[in-house]
Amino acid sequence: MNLVKADIDQLIQQGKLTISPLLDPKQVGDMAIDFRLGTDFLVAIDGSNPFIDASLNNNDKFPIKNSFQETRRKLGETFLFHPHQTVLASSLEYVKLPRDVYVELTMRSSYLRLGLSLASIVQPGYCGCFSIELTNVNKIPVNLTVGAAIMQARLFKISAESNYFAKRRKYMCQVRPLISAVATDGDFIHLHEIWKRNNYHT
Amino acid sequence: MNNRYFRTSFILAYLLFFMLNRHYMLYSYNPENEKLTQFAVLLDRAVKGEASYVSVVNDVIHQTHQFAAGEKTLYDINRDLTNIILLLSEADKDYFEHLADNPEKYDQQTYQRVLSLITPNQTTTV
């Protein structure tokens, strides 16, 4: 069920949904909440790594962190978004979702028209700033303002509650974008072992 | 905890070595000592008749007089000048105590005298 303004307002009042800071109550729209661009960025760079290694087969020789650079801006400052650049950012708002509500996060239409895209799902019970992975698919750079409402979240209620912390989470209460922890995926160890068996064992 | 003031820059030490060699050979990086050196420069300019420094120099001398004469205490004197005032006053309390209360009466002779008090006070620590 897609939650509407009255539902969202009620959840906030009951303390079941935290959005901090909610600078303008008008951010809560009829069927979605506008979220703002946060202050911290991780920008993909041409570092010393020849590629971003999403595997364990190279013994962590090319750590992902070498391909990203951290930068910060203050509210009202701008961030220049180059064509085809991948940037990790966060929502300005810290969010704690109810255990039975998940979020679909997309760019606001005005920003989609600039060539920026985003599609993300946030699980029930999540807490932290939304992590957003942005790419400028336009041919020209786009200058974004920190604090601008660039994305919207639609909230959906599910039939059963789920505990976000029933299992260990890679990202807890994050307030800045974090480097991908893809290498800690359990599957990777499994796949790496298969690769080793196929390549090193007689 | 580290204190930035302890860090002696090589270049600073090197240049100070030459700059201050009239009075001593080695020098420790010490803000109060440096402030005194900077005041000595003002005094020297005032001795040489540079009018634009006279009011600043007169203010230090006048506050030292007020402190020596008991008109001002440790608590009333300018915080930036505290150590200089105390040093001058300790160097020749009698002189400052009996100095004119009107700074306009201070002249080249006064500045020369104060300058001569400062030079031996810029003691050296290695």
Next chain:
Amino acid sequence: MQPKLLELHFSQLQTEWVTSKYNNYSDDRKNIYHEKLATIIEGLGKEDFASLDDSQIQERYWVIFFVFKSLEFLNHSTRSTIPFEMVYVLEVALKEWSPGDDYIIVTSLTNGMNEFSFDGSLSFYPFIYTYIENLYSVSFDYKLVQINLPESTSRDYLANVVLYHELGHFIEKKFAITRVIYAELLAAIRRADPAELNNIYRYFPYLRLPAKVDEFEKRYEEYNQLSMHISEYFCDLFASQYIKDCSNFYLEYVTLNQAVESTTHPSTINRIIFINEYLDNKGGFVLSEYKRIVERITGIEIGYKGKDFSTANFESLIPVEVKELSELHGLFHYGWKVWLGEWENIRQKAEIQFTLSNADVYAIINNLIEKSIGNFIVKNEWELIKV
């Protein structure tokens, strides 16, 4: 000093300026400051150092020092990774003690593990500003103060409470507090009141030796043992006004509870006793002298300047909604309390079904402190502008 050596110094500055002159700052005050440096460098460039006498050369030496030091601060502050949340909180404390002064706080991230410091040297040299105004008709509306903190722990708000102590060093220098306490303690020793003496000897045991007292009386040195110990006690006291006993935690953390004094620092045990006596509203002659002297010089009473708040937000994994400036300081105490407390509270409140590691809790506390401060800054800035 030979003019050639000054020329060497100026050449170094010119070389530095080749890259620094293109610095671009987000804070317009820094741009204005930077333009003034450009005027000074232009003025220096037009001068013939060989024609100057000794004191004129010294003037230029200090002016060049000033420009170099300013650039040292400003060059780092173009970096866009500064922990502005921490800087904001320290600025709040600085303004309480120095409301009339205009400072631009800049930050430098250092490589050393415990390299925390406050470099206020550009605000302690009033005569250099006199030279600059006289020689180049340039006056500065703002003075630069630099906060140095280790890059590796720049987001560690538990460790960064040390910066309150470092701010204390800046304040005690600005008001010449150590110098006055130094004089008053030595005067008390000469008065020889047994109760006062006992209390002084407790914190400064070496003052039992008459020869030491004579030595300290004979000459005040900014870096002699007594003045440095006085200064350290003051900075601990200053910090505890904002972060209470967290100052003891960082002391233990940094010094490993050192039982014996060094030439630069009193024993950690004594420092902790001093702070605890203050926090427990006890204390003898030395503490009351510190309080009296500080209030007389600054007009500000030593006392808790943070504000406690009752919340279990961190345990519920959400930031604290800070309502007033004084609560910002309380965040550090709250963070330490959570760190030292039972993490079961977090697990229960947040219904976490796995074992929380040290690293988990460390990240949670630091993230939530940072976001609590950040939200306060953002809300304030948002509400300041009425559109």
